[in-house]
Amino acid sequence: MVPLSYYLVLSGILFACGVTGFIIKRNIITIFMSIELMLNGVNLSFVAFAANWKALSGQVFVFFVMVVAAAEAAVGLAIIIAVYRNRETLNVDRVNLLKL
Amino acid sequence: MTSNLYLWLIPILPLIGAAINGFLGKRLSRQAVSAVALTFSGAAFAMALYVASQFSSLSLPHIETVAPWIRAGQFQVDFGFYLDQLSLVMLLVVTGVGFLIHIYSVGYMWEEGGFYRFFSYLNLFMFFMLTLVLANNYLLMFIGWEGVGLASYLLIGFWFIKDSAASAGKKAFITNRVGDFGFLIALFLLIQHFGTLTFSDLFQKVSALSPETAGAGLLTAIGLLLMVGAAGKSAQIPLYVWLPDAMEGPTPVSALIHAATMVTAGVYMVARSHAIFERAPEALTVVAIIGTLTALFAATIGVAQTDIKKVLAYSTVSQLGYMFIALGVAAFSAGIFHLMTHAFFKGLLFLAAGSVIHSVGGEQDMRRMGGLRTKIPVTFWTMTIATFAIAGIPPLAGFFSKDEILWRAYQASWIYWVIGVFTAFLTSFYMFRLWFMTFFGTYRGEAESGHGQDPHGHGHGIHESPKIMLVPLVILAILSVVGGWIGVPGSLGGSNRFDHFLGPVFRSTAPALNAAHTAPGETAPPENQTEGTEPQTGHSTELAFTGISVLAGLLGLGLAYLLYYRRPELPHRIATSLGSFYEAVRNKYYVDEIYAAIFIKPLIDGSSKVLWKGIDQGVIDNSVNDAADGARDVSDAVRRMQSGNIRSYASWVALGAACVLAYMIWMGTR
Numbered sequence: 001m002v003p004l005s006y007y008l009v010l011s012g013i014l015f016a017c018g019v020t021g022f023i024i025k026r027n028i029i030t031i032f033m034s035i036e037l038m039l040n041g042v043n044l045s046f047v048a049f050a051a052n053w054k055a056l057s058g059q060v061f062v063f064f065v066m067v068v069a070a071a072e073a074a075v076g077l078a079i080i081i082a083v084y085r086n087r088e089t090l091n092v093d094r095v096n097l098l099k100l
Numbered sequence: 101m102t103s104n105l106y107l108w109l110i111p112i113l114p115l116i117g118a119a120i121n122g123f124l125g126k127r128l129s130r131q132a133v134s135a136v137a138l139t140f141s142g143a144a145f146a147m148a149l150y151v152a153s154q155f156s157s158l159s160l161p162h163i164e165t166v167a168p169w170i171r172a173g174q175f176q177v178d179f180g181f182y183l184d185q186l187s188l189v190m191l192l193v194v195t196g197v198g199f200l201i202h203i204y205s206v207g208y209m210w211e212e213g214g215f216y217r218f219f220s221y222l223n224l225f226m227f228f229m230l231t232l233v234l235a236n237n238y239l240l241m242f243i244g245w246e247g248v249g250l251a252s253y254l255l256i257g258f259w260f261i262k263d264s265a266a267s268a269g270k271k272a273f274i275t276n277r278v279g280d281f282g283f284l285i286a287l288f289l290l291i292q293h294f295g296t297l298t299f300s301d302l303f304q305k306v307s308a309l310s311p312e313t314a315g316a317g318l319l320t321a322i323g324l325l326l327m328v329g330a331a332g333k334s335a336q337i338p339l340y341v342w343l344p345d346a347m348e349g350p351t352p353v354s355a356l357i358h359a360a361t362m363v364t365a366g367v368y369m370v371a372r373s374h375a376i377f378e379r380a381p382e383a384l385t386v387v388a389i390i391g392t393l394t395a396l397f398a399a400t401i402g403v404a405q406t407d408i409k410k411v412l413a414y415s416t417v418s419q420l421g422y423m424f425i426a427l428g429v430a431a432f433s434a435g436i437f438h439l440m441t442h443a444f445f446k447g448l449l450f451l452a453a454g455s456v457i458h459s460v461g462g463e464q465d466m467r468r469m470g471g472l473r474t475k476i477p478v479t480f481w482t483m484t485i486a487t488f489a490i491a492g493i494p495p496l497a498g499f500f501s502k503d504e505i506l507w508r509a510y511q512a513s514w515i516y517w518v519i520g521v522f523t524a525f526l527t528s529f530y531m532f533r534l535w536f537m538t539f540f541g542t543y544r545g546e547a548e549s550g551h552g553q554d555p556h557g558h559g560h561g562i563h564e565s566p567k568i569m570l571v572p573l574v575i576l577a578i579l580s581v582v583g584g585w586i587g588v589p590g591s592l593g594g595s596n597r598f599d600h601f602l603g604p605v606f607r608s609t610a611p612a613l614n615a616a617h618t619a620p621g622e623t624a625p626p627e628n629q630t631e632g633t634e635p636q637t638g639h640s641t642e643l644a645f646t647g648i649s650v651l652a653g654l655l656g657l658g659l660a661y662l663l664y665y666r667r668p669e670l671p672h673r674i675a676t677s678l679g680s681f682y683e684a685v686r687n688k689y690y691v692d693e694i695y696a697a698i699f700i701k702p703l704i705d706g707s708s709k710v711l712w713k714g715i716d717q718g719v720i721d722n723s724v725n726d727a728a729d730g731a732r733d734v735s736d737a738v739r740r741m742q743s744g745n746i747r748s749y750a751s752w753v754a755l756g757a758a759c760v761l762a763y764m765i766w767m768g769t770r
Contacts, residue, residue, distance in 0.1 A: 023751050031747075096744060 007048030014041030028080055028090045032073075039069050103158065105151050107181035107234055108166045110191070111244075113144045114226035121223065125216025134206040137219035141202045141226055145195040151183065152192060160184050160604065163236055163300065170239070174295055182236030182299055186605045189436060190233040190368055193443045197360045198226050200572035204451050205352040207569035208458060218258060218350065225251035229361050233368060238287050238297040241369070245283065245333065248362045249276045255357060256349040265348040272342035279332015279339050283369075286325035293318055303375040311379040323376050323383025326369065327390070334366025336424060337394045340417045341692055347409040351454030354409060359416045360447035364439045367423045371432045374606050378430060388428020388512065392519050395421030397689075399526035403533070404675075404686040407464050408453050411534050415490065416446055418527060422505050425516055431508035433602035437587050438501035440598075444583045445489035445498055448576035452483035455565040455573065456538060460545055466537040468545040475562045478570045480539050482577040487535045489580040491528035492653040499653075500584035503646050504596075507589070510645060517645075521652050528656025536664035591639040591646065 018038030025031055043062045050058025083095055117140025125133050165180035183191075202222060209218050228247025235241040249272075257269030290297060294305045312319050330336070335343035346358045357363070370377060370387065377384050395418045402414035419442050426435030457464055459476045473480045489496035492503065502524060510517035543562070564570070586601075588594020663671050675682045684690060741752065 019750075019754050023747050023754065092746060 004048055004052045008045055011041050011045035011048065014038075014044060017041075026091050026093055028083065028092050028095075031092065032076055032080065036069060036073070039065055103154065104164065105154060105158075105162070105183070106147075107151070107162075107164045107183060108179070110144050110147045110151070110195070111227050111230035111234060113140045113147065114223040114230065116140055118220045118223035118227060121216045122220035125220055128216060130210065130215050133216045133219055137223055138199075138202055138206070140223060141195070141199050144226060144230065145199040148191045148195040152188060155183075155188060158183070161300065165236070175291065177237055177239045177297055179240065180236035180298070181234045183234065184605050185602050186368070186371060186436065187233050189440060189602070191230070193440050194226070194229050194233060194361050197443050197447050197576070198229070198356055200575055201352050201356040201360070201447065201451065204355075204454070204569050204572040205350075207566045208352050208454055209350060210566075212350070214258065218255075221251055221254045221258070222353075222356070225255065225357060225362070229365070232365055236299055238290065238299075238302075241372075242283065242287065245329075245365060245369070246280065248357070248365060249273060249280070249333070252276075252346070252353075252357050252362055255353040256346045258349055258353065262348070268342075268345040268348040272346050275339050275342040276332045279329045279366075282325040282328025282332070284329075286322045286329065289318065289322050289325070299372070306375045306379065309379055311381060313381055316380075316382050319376050320380040320383045323373070323380040324386060326373055326376070327383060327387050330366030330370050330424075331390060332366070333369075334363050334420045334424070335394075335417045336366070336390050336420065337397060340394060340398065341695060343417055344410055344413040344688070347407070347413050351409065351450060351457060354413070355447045355450030355454065358413065359450050360443040363416060363420060364423070364443065367420065367427065367435055367439050370424070370427045371436055371606075374430075374432050377427070384428050384430060386428075387424055388509075388516060391421045391424025391426075391428050392516050393421070394418065395425065395523045396519050396526075397421075399523045399530065400685055401688050402530040403526060404682065405530075406467050408456065408466050408469070408534060408538065409450070409464055411466075411530055412446070412449055412453055415449075415527065415531065418523060419446065419490070421523070422502065422520070425509050425520060426505040429508050429512035429516065431505065432606045433599045434501070434504040434508050436602060437598050438505055441489070441497035441501040441580070441583045444576055445486040445496075445580040448482060448486040448573060448580055449490065451569070451573055451576065452479050452486060455479040455569055456483070458565050458569070459562050461562075463545055466534060469538045469543070470541040470545075471539070471543040472562065473539040476564045478564060478573065482570075482573040483539070484535065485577045485580050487531045489584075490531050491656060492524055492649060493528075493657075494650060495581075495584070497580050497582070497584035499650070500587050500589070503649055504587060504589060504599075506649050507642055507645055521649055524649050525652040525656045528653040529660050530656075532657045532660030533664050536660055540665055541668060589642065591642040 015038050018034045018036075018041055021034030021037065022031055025034065043065055046058040046062045046065070050056065050062075080090070084090060087095060089095070117136050120136050120140075121128075121133055125136075128136070161182055161184035163180060163182055165178045167179045168176070169179050170177040202219075205218065205222065209215055212218065225248060228244045228251055230244070232241055232244025232248060235244060253269045253273040256272050257266045259265045260269070287297060290302065294302055296302050296305070306319070309319065332339045343358055343363065347354055349358070377387070398414045398417035398421060402411050402418060405411045405414060419438070423435045423438050423442070426432070426438060455476065456469065456472060456479055459472070459479065460469060463469065485496065489498040492499045494500075506517055506520045506524070509520050585594075587596050587598035589596050663674075687693075741748075743749075
């Protein structure tokens with residue numbers, strides 16, 4: 001039996017990777033993937049707790065997150081395509097029309 | 101007591117006139133404006149005459165309360181009117197002389213701009229002055245007191261386009277503020293210690309106190325503060341400086357406000373407060389000293405003035421000084437007597453001077469007059485009567501009142517008398533100087549007189565004033581002759597009816613009535629033996645003193661005759677030989693300059709350098725600016741967070757989350 005703390009550490013590492021990627025990457029698709037990574041890092045901790053305490057609610061949460069992530073991916077990718085068509089770039093630093 | 105005289109109508113009538121002329125006058129013709137003004141001031145005079153006719157049937161003092169005004173606990177002030185012999189005299193003088201001057205003004209101001217404005221102000225003045233004399237409490241009196249100051253300000257600055265007139269108005273107003281400050285503090289003291297400002301209650305309470313002969317106390321303080329107020333309004337040292345400048349106003353205004361009525365408000369107020377002053381001998385002494393000094397001081401300045409109105413202005417200050425001498429020696433009725441006769445002859449002098457100015461086309465400098473005797477005979481004769489009256493030549497009005505004051509002053513102290521007689525000599529001298537310079541000799545002005553200070557240039561030769569101006573002159577001249585006859589002293593075979601008439605007012609609260617309260621052996625103040633009754637000293641002594649004061653008047657006449665009629669070159673030689681002293685007198689002893697250096701300059705410097713540059717700009721503006729600058733600087737620093745870069749926001753969020761996490765871990769491990 002793998003102890004709970006291992007899952008949590010892995011979950012933390014995944015989340016931290018996601019945060020780091022979100023902050024340092026400029027490519028909007030990479031950032032999008034970093035967000036997915038953060039979500040899945042959290043998902044991992046949810047299922048780990050659910051298994052540990054034999055509680056179903058954690059797994060239900062994960063399904064919710066996955067549904068939301070799927071919807072988000074659909075909307076997000078649509079936005080990315082729209083941005084690319086308008087700006088011909090995927091660099092977020094250059095998507096700055098609203099900045100002063 | 102049952103009869104209701106509707107006293108409140110007397111002040112309200114001129115107020116209605118003022119309102120009509122003030123609000124609608126612009127659209128009315130000059131005839132309509134003067135009709136309104138004359139109707140309402142005349143109606144007030146008629147009311148006053150009616151009151152006088154009913155007077156003997158009244159139980160005095162006659163009090164009419166119209167409406168409550170202030171009720172605060174025990175303290176209560178009403179809109180109430182107070183009629184006794186004293187206010188009746190004032191009422192008749194104010195409405196009578198005021199009405200005559202209204203008539204005169206119609207002629208004098210006919211060609212002026214702002215005709216309706218002038219009459220509106222004049223009626224407004226009447227309203228406030230009548231409120232002042234009829235009020236049954238100090239607070240209502242104070243309303244009138246401030247109101248006449250306002251009217252005075254408006255009328256002095258009537259030709260406000262002229263800078264000198266505007267600043268003269270301000271000077272009068274501000275100088276009066278200094279006096280009003282004293283008056284107000286006196287009122288506060290009265291409220292605090294007696295809990296009422298109503299005359300009848302107050303004087304009843306004051307009457308229960310014994311005179312402060314041993315040392316100065318509350319009543320002395322109140323008396324002195326009231327005197328500060330009176331000195332402001334009645335142009336006494338040290339607050340007299342506004343009155344000569346007030347001559348910037350139209351001449352009828354000088355006659356009405358700055359000679360006959362308003363400036364006597366201080367005299368009236370002190371006389372009204374006699375119950376307080378009688379119990380504050382030291383305050384009375386101060387009043388007498390101020391009066392004496394003012395009388396002498398102003399008379400000496402008057403000798404060297406060349407502007408006809410300035411001479412009269414200083415003469416007014418000097419005569420007011422006489423009234424304060426009378427008040428100061430507790431001869432209240434003598435002071436009021438002189439107030440009344442002075443209203444007649446000084447009002448006449450100003451109106452006649454206005455007529456002179458009118459006739460020579462706005463010239464006010466006597467050095468450019470002369471020889472007007474035959475050209476404007478009515479003005480000449482009326483002015484002659486007034487000059488003889490003010491000089492104290494019997495049997496004109498000024499003789500009786502001045503003689504009465506001098507005689508009573510002598511009984512108090514021979515110093516007052518000596519200075520008084522000397523001042524009488526000076527008065528006579530400068531008045532006859534004015535008289536000779538204006539009416540005798542040869543005309544020294546230009547034939548075609550241009551527009552002078554008084555915008556009255558007509559461009560044609562010297563001419564007598566219109567009838568509407570001459571009638572008031574003649575009436576006042578008659579009053580200046582006979583006005584004194586109601587107060588012929590016993591030494592001259594009269595019975596001094598005026599004194600007997602006013603006597604009850606001043607005797608009713610005299611300390612003598614409260615002899616029971618005073619310790620036995622304490623000397624009673626002099627008034628209880630002299631007020632209203634003949635002095636014990638024989639008539640022959642009094643006659644001798646009368647002779648001396650008449651002699652002083654004649655001496656002044658003689659000297660003026662010598663210097664300004666027989667030997668017109670002499671005054672110049674004397675002036676040169678006196679050198680700097682003459683210069684000082686001609687420049688009014690540099691009092692204005694001294695005041696400017698001592699009070700005004702520090703005030704302006706303090707205001708501009710300390711308060712404006714230092715506190716307003718330095719502290720207040722700077723603190724506001726610094727607050728704004730600080731906010732901007734902090735924002736400048738903080739706005740860098742708001743980069744618009746999503747990833748930097750994410751960094752902040754991550755950092756925040758990390759901090760929260762760290763905190764939680766730290767709390768958990770503790």
